Amino acid sequence: MYRERVSRLDGAVVWEQTGPGARPVLPDGCMDLLWTPGELLIAGPDTRAHRPEVPGRTRYAGVRFAPGAAPALLGVAADETLDRRIGLADVWGAAKARELTERIDGAADPGAELEALALRRARTAVRPPDPLLAAVVRQLESGSTVAAAAESVGLGPRSLHRRSLRAFGYGPKTLARVLRLQRALALVWEGTPYAAAALAAGCADQAHLAREMRELAGVTLSAYVASANS
Template identity: 40%
Template sequence: MYGETAPHPSLGGRVSWLWEQVAEKDGTQLVVPDAAVDLIWGPDGLHVAGPDTGPMPTAMRAGDTYLGIRFHPGAAGLTFGVSLEALRDQRVPIAQLDGPLRELQDSLERGPGIAELTTEGAARRDAVRQAMLNAVVRRWRETPEPDTAAPAIATALRAGRSVSGVAWDLGFSERQLHRRSLASFGYSPKILQRIVRFQRALRLARAGRPLAEVAVESGYADQAHLANDVRRLSGVTMSTLIN
């Protein structure tokens, strides 16, 4: 079971959605790159899922419960006290990070475990989720706002603009764009471009569009280019991802 909830409007500029997942059987879930960062409470405690550059298979046992906060790409900032580049392709327990959310980790450890949430019901899950949000908002008050150019960078790259064209449009040198992209997304502009293009293609394919059209509309040279990039980023074929 998986579900998403829209955040309070006051969080909408930085949080995409709140999500909850309960594994219905033992297995492995494939997580693919999407330029986002999540704060997750699961069976192993509170951790950060950093920005991915490749597939991240996640083993789950039946009944495992996860609560998550999904940040907009480019909106996490210094919420976790380290650069997003340092979190790239990592799943890092909050206990291993310096300070900012350790108090939340300690508080959650004193309460019922994540495995008990399904039996305790929605009220307990909502309380945990609210505690996570409160800690994040407190942290935001202590850190600089995210780069205001981040949404424009992602939007332009998703639309198929070249890295040099995006830099020109935004009035940056390519070196400035590279630095700001690393700080905002944990990726270089070239890697970010590949990931947002892949995600656009995935959305179109899931909507039922023929793959040849998906390739053209997403900015790939041809369908073979699309297939190769999907395999590099996800480890599987597009048909596997959408079925």
Template identity: 45%
Template sequence: MASYAARRGPRTGATLWRVLSDGHKHVVPDGVLDLMWFQNHLVVAGADTRAMSFESVPGEVAWGLRLAPGVAHALLGVPADELTDRRVALSELVALPARSFEVGAADALEQVFIDLWTRADPDRSALRLAASLDRAARDGLSVRETAQLHDLSERSLRRLSNRVFGYGPKSLAQIHRFQRALHLARSGLPLAEAAATAGYVDQAHFTREAKRLAGRTPAALIG
């Protein structure tokens, strides 16, 4: 398995992470988009609906910024659903000044983020709405409840969710539920208890969703 570390990134729009590879990386859906420095390229990682596997050189370090809800769409000007299940070179989406990563990938990556933020000057109200929709999904609200809470029609909510998250509100809620159960299980909670706490009907329900989203059983994911 690869080692992983994270800390708060620049401003409030991203969290910086670092992964040391063991030669293979199995990435499962987590409901977010990332800006990465990976194999000497700046890459935008779209929201995933299924597990992604990557081969790399053991010991290779990848750096990234986990973007807060709505930030990728605001900074790149691209609907998030156009990036779903894709890894796209940042240069294909925006033009920015060249940055040297030789002096420190973390600092250079954060400066790229600041350049994007300054260039886009995001609408704070739109980011607050995206954050609120994400909280509703994490809380397990239904599509109808989320739409009513935000004074939106269900159709408008689905369109907005696709645009800022890469998929609809139901899928977003399912992925957050899966991630919560996985976090609880990795923290030492028995699988059945982790499943129930996260909102699954039972452990079998959690297992089916893990296989669908991650291609593996919960036991394999935490092992």
């Protein structure tokens, strides 16, 4: 079973999965701090669907950070973790990662303990998340073009691309596609027909949305909805 809640950390989500996770994780522009018994991982941004395969492990918890927020808090650039899951020990050191893993292993609510860790990191971060990129994300989430979003924050195309790689793992055009797909999926979950969801999210038509699903998720929209409901 999967469940999530809004975090006390701005823009973040705390989630937990129990039992085998057959549902693919689709690109969403986010990074996660992920716990499974005995291990802490940083889940980088995805450019394609990720299907968790961890034999013998049936419990997971995580904090999913807002797009662009994790690098400043976790201490690793998004493009260094693109399409990867890396051990926290590789970034924070073995001793620190082991201490934190043991603490979360013993917690009654691992998700809440992870959230507390994320909040502490946010309070002590030497460099906070880039506020200009947060504004770009808001623009793109509302359906703005990349050019309009860049202009609204006073960034040129090269500067925006460079900052985007570190914050999101990929350029702003890919981020815009990912966020558009997420908008369409949110509408589908609300019961909006596929064609109407495609247009409302900013796709040219349902066929455009279908192509984006195949390229970014590797499955058809109907197959993804069926797997998520199974």
